[in-house]
Amino acid sequence: MFRVLEQADLPSRIADLVLRAIGDGLLRPGERVTEARLAEQMGTSRAPVREALRLLESQGLIVSHPRRGFFVKSYNADELLEIYDLRECLELHNAQAVIAKMTDDDFKRLEAQVELLKQLGAEGRTQEQVVEDYAFHRMLCEVGGNSRILKLFDQIATELRSGIALVGRIYDNPVEIAKTHDPIIEALRARDVIRLRDELHEHLQDATTHVVEIYRQWPASPAEDLPGYPLSPIQQQKAR
Amino acid sequence: MFRVLEQADLPSRIADLVLRAIGDGLLRPGERVTEARLAEQMGTSRAPVREALRLLESQGLIVSHPRRGFFVKSYNADELLEIYDLRECLELHNAQAVIAKMTDDDFKRLEAQVELLKQLGAEGRTQEQVVEDYAFHRMLCEVGGNSRILKLFDQIATELRSGIALVGRIYDNPVEIAKTHDPIIEALRARDVIRLRDELHEHLQDATTHVVEIYRQWPASPAEDLPGYPLSPIQQQKAR
DNA sequence: TCCGTGTCAATCGTCGACAATCGACGAACG
């Protein structure tokens, strides 16, 4: 029996929509997400909505306070630093495996990906460049071969993407950014672990400081506020 | 208003019980976990049970197959290797931060913990030794200061503990194992990053090979089986 | 004997409803 169109289950679809809503800035950090409202909007009952939110919670994009409800996670600079630190942890460790396992074919694909990055940068398509940038680093994790690390990277990536979406575009100079991948390619070509790690370290350090800088000058992070029930669902207010 | 005894919510309590059941070998890897049965045993409806299982799923201890149900995660040697690889990734990265941030007081507590390990080893209390061993490494992560990494470590620890429970006691020679922490303490005392990382690497490598060895000679890993519905809830059987 | 088909029981996914709990708001009190 053919299953022509594998319909994703309800919770996943709902989670996708919420994710997109966050990414598009429709749901802002700290904002409340009410089960009933979402359920109504989706035309379902609360059960699958709940599952979707719990799924997103496990991925760090939603936080829940017992008996209070769900809220879009808002990040402060410290948290972003921790996430980037973790990312660096993964990527540097992964670098070793990459050098050990990389085939010539892998290398070619990585090289091609950087070319794509440059092209997108030159054309000013920063949106897509961000996506493809992550794709490049993801490819490295794939080559590394630890599915666990790959999964973690994916999780971090979505978190960073959504956490960064609200800050607006990251890349001041797309062309510049694309070029910073060149040394990584060179290290890969030379199969030099130490150099690869150094380059990745610098690369990620740059990204970190850049993002955090932007983040700092942002309107005093939305803070982890807990709106009370009877409030209009959008506004926020301090609690406790 | 005092809240003398903060009653944990239902899902968490259920998750705890399931976790304990897994740790005690009451629920074996690959075994099916039926919502209705668990709900009946807990005297609740299926809703909180579902939440508990999804929670454990997000922690990797339970896997779910859509429309099929929940099963206790069973690990094969490769997966264990990946987990240990990730753990090493975290701990080695964390080592740097430890050296940078460790106070004298931190060091004393770490030293004391190793003493405790030795004592437990000498007394043959291997069960507690395992727990305190994790506690030691957890302390390192605490000192490191990245809450994200700490959380991940905790997750990995529970996973490994439950995944290893079925294999029986790990430590052939508890006294020996306890001693292998000494070089780590020495590296910490000298505040030598490189040495610390080397020692941790060796330490974890030992643990890895040890566990995997035991794992290999185990009755051909329970495999990721998918029991069908009408089966007695305990037995397993291949599918597809 | 082997393979395809139909039936069946078990179980999950989803639903609507109810009770418990929370914060906000306003009144009473010092």
Next chain:
DNA sequence: CGTTCGTCGATTGTCGACGATTGACACGGA
């Protein structure tokens, strides 16, 4: 005027029930 207490609406946590889907099993044909 500031603080405490009670009430209220909104929302979550939990429940029982129903339909949908799955794999196991029995049967029949090649």
